Amino acid sequence: MSALKHTTSESKNSIKNQKPLAIAAVSQRADALDALRGIAVLAMVLSGTIARKTLPAWMYHAQLPPPDHIFNSKLPGLTWVDLVFSFFLFAMGAAIPLALSRRIAKGWDTKKIIFSILQRGFFLASFAIFLQHIRPTVISPEEASRLKWWLGLCGFLILFLMYVRWPQKWSAWVRRALTLAAWSAGIVFISHIKYPNGVGFSVNRSDIILMVLANMAVFGSLIWLFTRSNVWLRVGFLGLLLAARLSSPADGWIKLVWSSSPAPWLFQFDYLKYLFVVIPGTIVGDLLGRWIEYSSPEDASYVSWKSWRYLSIMVLMFAVNLVLLIGLQARLVWQTALVTVVMCLCGLVLLRKPGNVTENVLNRLYKWGFYWLVLGLLFEPYEGGIKKDSATMSYFFVTAGMAIFLLIGLTIIIDVFQKRWFLQLFIDNGVNPMIGYAGFANIIWPILVLSKWEPVIVEMTSSNPFMGFLRGFGYTAILALIVVVFTRLKLFLRT
Numbered sequence: 001m002s003a004l005k006h007t008t009s010e011s012k013n014s015i016k017n018q019k020p021l022a023i024a025a026v027s028q029r030a031d032a033l034d035a036l037r038g039i040a041v042l043a044m045v046l047s048g049t050i051a052r053k054t055l056p057a058w059m060y061h062a063q064l065p066p067p068d069h070i071f072n073s074k075l076p077g078l079t080w081v082d083l084v085f086s087f088f089l090f091a092m093g094a095a096i097p098l099a100l101s102r103r104i105a106k107g108w109d110t111k112k113i114i115f116s117i118l119q120r121g122f123f124l125a126s127f128a129i130f131l132q133h134i135r136p137t138v139i140s141p142e143e144a145s146r147l148k149w150w151l152g153l154c155g156f157l158i159l160f161l162m163y164v165r166w167p168q169k170w171s172a173w174v175r176r177a178l179t180l181a182a183w184s185a186g187i188v189f190i191s192h193i194k195y196p197n198g199v200g201f202s203v204n205r206s207d208i209i210l211m212v213l214a215n216m217a218v219f220g221s222l223i224w225l226f227t228r229s230n231v232w233l234r235v236g237f238l239g240l241l242l243a244a245r246l247s248s249p250a251d252g253w254i255k256l257v258w259s260s261s262p263a264p265w266l267f268q269f270d271y272l273k274y275l276f277v278v279i280p281g282t283i284v285g286d287l288l289g290r291w292i293e294y295s296s297p298e299d300a301s302y303v304s305w306k307s308w309r310y311l312s313i314m315v316l317m318f319a320v321n322l323v324l325l326i327g328l329q330a331r332l333v334w335q336t337a338l339v340t341v342v343m344c345l346c347g348l349v350l351l352r353k354p355g356n357v358t359e360n361v362l363n364r365l366y367k368w369g370f371y372w373l374v375l376g377l378l379f380e381p382y383e384g385g386i387k388k389d390s391a392t393m394s395y396f397f398v399t400a401g402m403a404i405f406l407l408i409g410l411t412i413i414i415d416v417f418q419k420r421w422f423l424q425l426f427i428d429n430g431v432n433p434m435i436g437y438a439g440f441a442n443i444i445w446p447i448l449v450l451s452k453w454e455p456v457i458v459e460m461t462s463s464n465p466f467m468g469f470l471r472g473f474g475y476t477a478i479l480a481l482i483v484v485v486f487t488r489l490k491l492f493l494r495t
Contacts, residue, residue, distance in 0.1 A: 029431070030098065030288045032410035035423045036403065037091040038430030040084045045440050046476040047081040051461065051468025058329050059469070063389050076385025078328040078398070085209065085388070086277050086399035087406070089216060091430075093281020094407075096217075096224050097289050113225060121218035123163070123495050125266060128210030129203060130159055131438055133190040136446060138205070141196060149446035151193065156442035158186045163434070163493040203265045210437075215271040220278040224285075231283055238279055242393070245273055276396035277403075280372055284365060284404060291361040304355025310416050313350050313362070316343060317409035320373075321402050328386055328398075337377045344370045358415065365408055373401030428484045434493040436483045444479055 050059060053067040060066060062077030103113055132138060134155025140148040161182035166175040191201045199205075227234040248258040248269075258269045305313075320343050327336025347366060354360040376386075376397030383392040414420045420427070429436050448454035461471035486492075 030094075030292065031414045031420060031423075031427050032407055033091055033094055033098075033288065034430035035410045035414065035426040036087060036407050036430065037095075037433055038426035038428070038436075039406075040087040040091060041429055041433045041436040042426070042476055042480055043080065043084040044088070045436060045479055046472050047084060048472075049440060049475045050472030051465070054462075054465040054468045056465075058325075061388060062329060063387060071389070073387070073390060074384060076328075076331065076387050078325060078386050078388075078395070080325060082388040082395070083325075083399055083402065086395070087403050088433075089213070089274055089277045090281040090284075090400055090403040092213060092216060093220055093278035094285035094288060096221050096278075096282050097228070097285035098292075100221060100225060100228075101289050110225070114222070117218055117221040117225070120221075120495070121214050124210060124214035124217055125206075127159075127163065127434065127495055128207040128214060129205065130155075130162070130186060130190065131210065131442075132205050132207045133193065133201065134159065135441055137441070139193060139195065146450065149449050152442045153446045153450075155189065156438060158182060158189055159438065159442075160435075160491075160493065162186050163495060165492045165494045167490075206265065211266070212271050212274060215267055216274050216278045219272065220275060220282060223275070223279065224282045228286075231286065234279055234282065238276065241272060241275060245393075273391060273396070276393070277400050280368070280397075280400040281403070283368060284407065287361050287364055287368075291357060295357045299356045299358065302356040304353060304359055309350060310412050313347065314409045314412040316347050316350065317405040317412075320344065320347075320405055324373075324398065324402060328380075331385070333380055333385070337380070340373065340377065344373065362408055362411065365404055369401045369404030369408070371401075372397045372404065376401060425480055425484060428487040429480055432483050432487045432492050434495050435486050436479060439479045439482060440475060443482065444475060 047060070052060075052069060055066065057065045057077075058079045059081070060069065060079065061081050062079050063072055063075050064070070065072070065075065100113060100117075103116065108116075134152055136148040136152035139151055142148075162179065166178060194200065195205075223234060223237060227237065244254060244258065247254045249255065261268050320340060323339055323343065324336060327333070327339070347370070351359075351363045351366050354363045376394045376399075379392070379394040379397060380386055382394065386392055386394040386398060388395055410423065414423060414427075445454070448457065457471060461467040
């Protein structure tokens with residue numbers, strides 16, 4: 001805390017003689033964090049809509065290589081597609097301290113905060129179950145069925161009404177009545193759909209990604225709540241979790257506990273492994289919260305770094321991530337580790353002697369990112385190399401470090417160079433991620449099929465790999481703009 005506030009009188013005097021670099025006042029939301037979340041969501045959509053079989057291996061999950069896309073759990077590597085889920089988890093973790101700290105500042109007691117955490121877990125888990133029940137491809141595998149596309153569109157409309165945040169100017173009873181009516185309609189809707197396996201509504205039919213997010217929202221928030229004043233206790237919990245995970249394959253009581261669950265459709269101990277990404281995210285969230293609290297327009301007077309230095313840091317952050325993606329996917333493991341460490345040591349030089357709050361937070365973020373990267377690279381040979389599925393220890397820590405480095409780069413663009421407009425599309429998508437997550441399968445795709453445009457587009461973009469990528473890019477861009485419209489109209493989904 002004191003490191004963020006401290007600035008020596010000598011540095012103040014020297015800085016006054018320089019032309020200060022303008023640094024924007026930090027908004028109540030961390031815009032760079034929203035941009036990171038938006039990038040993750042849109043990248044997830046892009047990875048699911050680009051043409052299959054025609055693109056190089058680094059355009060897909062490392063364990064699902066083209067042309068057949070047969071899952072190979074023994075194939076190590078890291079592609080940009082493997083990053084999106086981890087980055088989203090990291091952004092969720094970083095947002096936890098920001099959200100809960102505001103509630104604590106409002107005077108909420110511990111019981112009320114715990115109830116709100118469990119409530120959020122319920123909303124996310126319910127979202128995961130309902131969304132999977134209205135996916136057109138889940139309703140029916142038959143391509144010629146038009147009914148499933150109409151059901152998908154209607155299902156999204158009901159889902160939207162169930163979770164939308166109604167305007168606060170409306171009376172409380174009206175908002176509650178509308179929400180209750182939407183939930184009632186949703187329950188009736190999915191209970192009357194007939195699914196291919198003959199089973200109607202089932203809690204076991206859920207979106208696994210969202211169910212993991214629900215678990216992480218609950219456990220990540222509870223861990224932060226009870227360790228918020230002691231970050232090392234939080235890191236110590238990771239040590240306990242690491243011991244449990246490493247011991248879980250061996251015969252004994254740990255394996256027995258790890259493989260059991262009173263409600264496997266809702267919670268499995270194996271989900272806790274994603275805390276290796278979420279908890280580093282909460283540490284970053286603590287730093288961002290203090291930055292928001294102490295940053296001010298006057299703080300720009302004490303800037304120590306010049307524009308070229310900020311630019312160099314930004315380029316270095318993106319370059320390290322690129323080197324890791326290329327090197328780990330190409331299996332140049334020791335070479336990649338060596339180059340990464342050398343580049344990160346150069347970063348320590350660039351980020352030395354911070355002069356104001358922003359520079360101090362960037363310095364501390366960088367050190368945490370460097371630590372998680374090195375830890376992940378040391379784990380790389382373990383478990384047969386870095387993999388997303390099943391996720392290895394190297395994957396968790398390397399991607400956490402990469403997320404921090406990307407966040408630093410985005411922060412420099414938005415809050416130092418004041419180029420928020422450059423990333424506004426990602427920010428708008430980041431503050432409203434659930435519409436983006438559900439939007440393609442339940443808005444764009446049904447409309448394209450029902451309007452008979454989908455086969456035309458597929459035929460036009462199947463001639464070569466570039467056109468196959470362009471198709472996915474176009475779909476993603478359209479969805480991004482749809483989310484922007486929802487965001488500008490202040491229509492947010494409450495999860």
